[in-house]
Structures are given as structure tokens and as C-alpha cells.
Amino acid sequence: MTAVRDMVSKVAHDLRDDIDNVARRNAQAISLQVPELHAARLEEILLISCRANTIVVLDALIAGVPPESVELSAEALGHIRTLVVYGIALDVVSRAYRVGAYDTMERWSKAVTDRFATDAKAVPTATYGTRFVLTWMDRVLAQMAHEFKAEDERITRERALRQLADVRLLLSSDPANLTSIEARLGYRLAGKHQAVVLRRTGVAVDLAHAARALFTGPTPLQIPFDDSTLWCWGSGPVRDAEVPGVWVGVGRVRPGLDGFRASHAEATEALRVAELNPAGAVALIENVAVTALCVVDPHRALEFVTGALGPLMATTDAAQRQRDTLQAFLEVGGNSRQAGTRLGLHHNTVRYRLTQIEELLERPISPQRLELELALRLFDDLGIATHAPHA
Structure with missing residues (x-):
């Protein structure tokens, strides 16, 4: 095992000495297979990230550090945040990392063959590096997804706060920069x-x-x-x-x-x-x-309705018929015949119910038409029946 690790370290040194070419070929492979990054003109960021991540992996192989302990480079983390700002989706970035990892494994296998083609330990050396990169990739993909989500949430919060500030400004004044506010709001x-x-x-x-x-x-x-x-x-x-x-x-x-x-x-x-x-x-x-x-003051509104309707607020069928009759009577201007036509009742039935209503209220309807009509409106809109006494 010691001999394999020595060979792993030597191959990693070879690639480390040629880091600029290794990183450039890695970036080219990603750019070809992940065109979204090329379309967004992110080649420079891609190259820097490839170089930084490759150095992290090779230095760990040289030092014998286990892949479970190797994390994303600081440069790569910073570039992930930049990609979020550019609107690059997480699945695109994940695909780029996988392409880069596979290209690195190919480079590793070729480097092992170039240096130790006839050595019996060439195969385990190539296998060690390949497994190292695969383990590292799984780890950093999880780390990357976490960072990507955190940055996306941060940007979303900041954008929402900026938009809220813009809208507050629109609601309170006539800002001179309407065009720029429209652009930020997209509205x-x-x-x-x-x-x-x-x-x-x-x-x-x-x-x-x-x-x-x-x-x-x-x-x-x-x-x-x-x-x-x-x-x-x-x-x-x-x-x-x-x-x-x-x-x-x-x-x-x-x-x-x-x-x-x-x-x-x-x-x-x-x-x-x-x-x-x-x-x-x-x-x-x-x-x-x-x-x-x-209902600026809902408690006062409830008191008003209770004072105006009293027993008519009950949740019984009889009280509902009385409220319907009173509502129809008020809507047609106090004409019992028209109210009867609207309700499908004989006008004498309407008059009988109106008499019952006046007895329940202990006062005539006519002098308080506006008060009663408003109370009925509030009764319906506020669902006050849930508070009403049962008869």
C-alpha cells in the first residue's frame, strides 16, 4: 500500500507541475459539454474554478489526505455565489462539476500510464486516484448544493427588500426615478x-x-x-x-x-x-x-349591529326569514307589495312579518330604515350570526 501511495504522490506531482494545461483542458471539456456556461460568457470564472479545485485535489493526493476531508476551494465557493447572481441553475453547475471530475479521472489515468506503464502497481494507482475523485465529487456536490441554496435565498431576500423599499416609495411619494424603479420591479x-x-x-x-x-x-x-x-x-x-x-x-x-x-x-x-x-x-x-x-373598530361595529337588530340576529330559520323580509322591504323603498313580489309571497304575509319584526324590535321600522339596512349589510358581511344568540 505504501508503494501505491508513493506512486499516487508522484503522479499528482506531475499533474501539479502542469496545472495550467490541466486546468485549461478541464475547463474546455466543461465548456463543450455544458453550453449554458459558454453562452453566459463565464469562461474566465470556469477556468479559475477548475484550476483552484484541481489544485485542492492534487495537493490532497500528494499529502495523502482522505477525500472525505477535502472541501471546495475558497475560489470555487465564491464563483458559485457569482453563478447564482448570473441566474445559472443548480443542475447546470452540478453537471459542470461532474464533467470536470470525469475529465480529471481521464487525465489521472493517462498520467499513471505515462509514468508507470510497466509497473504492476499502475492499476491500483489509477484506481486509487479515480475513487478519490469520485468520493470528492460526491462530497463537494452536496456542499455546493448547500451553498447554492443559501446564496439563492440571500439574493431572493435582498431583492424582496429592495422591491419592498421601491414600492413603499411609490406609495408615499412621486419619485423622479420611475423608469429605474419600473426596471427593478419588472412592472x-x-x-x-x-x-x-x-x-x-x-x-x-x-x-x-x-x-x-x-x-x-x-x-x-x-x-x-x-x-x-x-x-x-x-x-x-x-x-x-x-x-x-x-x-x-x-x-x-x-x-x-x-x-x-x-x-x-x-x-x-x-x-x-x-x-x-x-x-x-x-x-x-x-x-x-x-x-x-x-369596521375600523370591529367591536363598535358589532355593538351597532346588535343594537339595531337585537332578536333578529338569532340563527333560527324564523329569524332568517324575518331578516330576508326586512331586507327586501328596505331595498324596494318600503313597499310591501313589491317586497312580496321579490320574495314570492303575498303582500299580507309580508305585512304580517313586518309587524312581527316591529314587535321584536319594540319600535317601528320606518324611522330607522338607514340604520336597519346598514345593520343587515354588516350582519351579512361580517358573519355576525356566529355571535348571535340562539332563539
Whole structure:
């Protein structure tokens, strides 16, 4: 075994003395078989990485260091971070490392043959170097994947923070560098905008996927505000669809930078209404504008509805019929015949129910039409029946 190690060290010295040619041939092999790197004009980085990694491997072979102890060179680690910035995918880099490792093994076998062609220990010497490189490759591929992921996550976080800063600036002022902000965001501000704000209810939901499902047009601008909230803008229209586990507020479609801001403000208002449903809900501002105005203080809103509807808040079928009757009566301007037509009831039945309602409320309906209509609207939008007493 000592003789094999001596031979391994001598072959590694031979290759080490010719490191510039070895590294250049290694880089050429990778460039030919991994054209993505050639297309990105990364030949210089590739050559430096090949040289640094080859030196690490050969020095370990010379010193008798086991492959399990050999890690990526500092230069290679730095270049991996650069490749992430250039948008080179992990599978491309992994493929390049494999091609480089196989080329190194071929060079190793040739060097063993050139120096020890007639020696009986030539085969075990070639085998030792080949196994060394394979073991090293498996180790560094795992290390590289870890570094690649860490760098990708760091860049993603930094990009998200820069984009959030740009959007905050757009929402609060009229920046002079709109063109550069548009370029960083990848989003045009001159067109029409419909803003959406999504927030998790607490369950594990991919907010970005939920946002893409809501917008019917191109992929929207998505800005993570925090771990549970996502701000979005798109050209609209947004689907009025259920998104389980998510509260969604939707603004109106509005033009220009002012519309970008106004629609976001509306989406934030609508979100406040959606958040009153524990299971998640989608609230469009055109449907809940009045409710959003009234629930700046949800506790006060509940007190208002309770004071206005009282016994009509019960979750019984009878209370539901009374609320439906009162709603129809108010929507047609207080005409019991028209309310009956809308409900499919005789007008006398409507009058009888209205009398029952006035008895339950202990006051006439007419003087408090606006109050009752608003209370019914809030009752429906806020799901207040879940708080209501059972009759």
C-alpha cells in the first residue's frame, strides 16, 4: 500500500507541475459539454474554478489526505455565489462539476500510464486516484448544493427588500426615478392596476400561488410585506373566488401611479373586512366599501349591529326569514307589495312579518330604515350570526 501511495504522490506531482494545461483542458471539456456556461460568457470564472479545485485535489493526493476531508476551494465557493447572481441553475453547475471530475479521472489515468506503464502497481494507482475523485465529487456536490441554496435565498431576500423599499416609495411619494424603479420591479406603472392584498389565516398556504390563481392576466407584481402578507398588483380583472386559508382584499382597477396607490389602499380596506371571517375570505372593495368604513373598530361595529337588530340576529330559520323580509322591504323603498313580489309571497304575509319584526324590535321600522339596512349589510358581511344568540 505504501508503494501505491508513493506512486499516487508522484503522479499528482506531475499533474501539479502542469496545472495550467490541466486546468485549461478541464475547463474546455466543461465548456463543450455544458453550453449554458459558454453562452453566459463565464469562461474566465470556469477556468479559475477548475484550476483552484484541481489544485485542492492534487495537493490532497500528494499529502495523502482522505477525500472525505477535502472541501471546495475558497475560489470555487465564491464563483458559485457569482453563478447564482448570473441566474445559472443548480443542475447546470452540478453537471459542470461532474464533467470536470470525469475529465480529471481521464487525465489521472493517462498520467499513471505515462509514468508507470510497466509497473504492476499502475492499476491500483489509477484506481486509487479515480475513487478519490469520485468520493470528492460526491462530497463537494452536496456542499455546493448547500451553498447554492443559501446564496439563492440571500439574493431572493435582498431583492424582496429592495422591491419592498421601491414600492413603499411609490406609495408615499412621486419619485423622479420611475423608469429605474419600473426596471427593478419588472412592472409598468403607466397602465391600469388592480391591487390585491393576501394574508394567511395561520395555515400553511403558498401566497404567491394563490395570487397567481386570482389574477386572470399576466403574472402580477408580488411584494412580500412580511412572513404572512403579500402585496400584489396586476392589470386585472381579479377572480371573485374562494382561497382557503387566506384573507384577500381586492381594490378597484385604476390607472397610473395614482391608481397604483388608490387600488392598494382599497385592497387594504377590503382586507380588514375579509379578516373578520376566521376561515378566510375574498373581499372586493366594491362589495364591502360601506362595511370597510364601518369596521375600523370591529367591536363598535358589532355593538351597532346588535343594537339595531337585537332578536333578529338569532340563527333560527324564523329569524332568517324575518331578516330576508326586512331586507327586501328596505331595498324596494318600503313597499310591501313589491317586497312580496321579490320574495314570492303575498303582500299580507309580508305585512304580517313586518309587524312581527316591529314587535321584536319594540319600535317601528320606518324611522330607522338607514340604520336597519346598514345593520343587515354588516350582519351579512361580517358573519355576525356566529355571535348571535340562539332563539
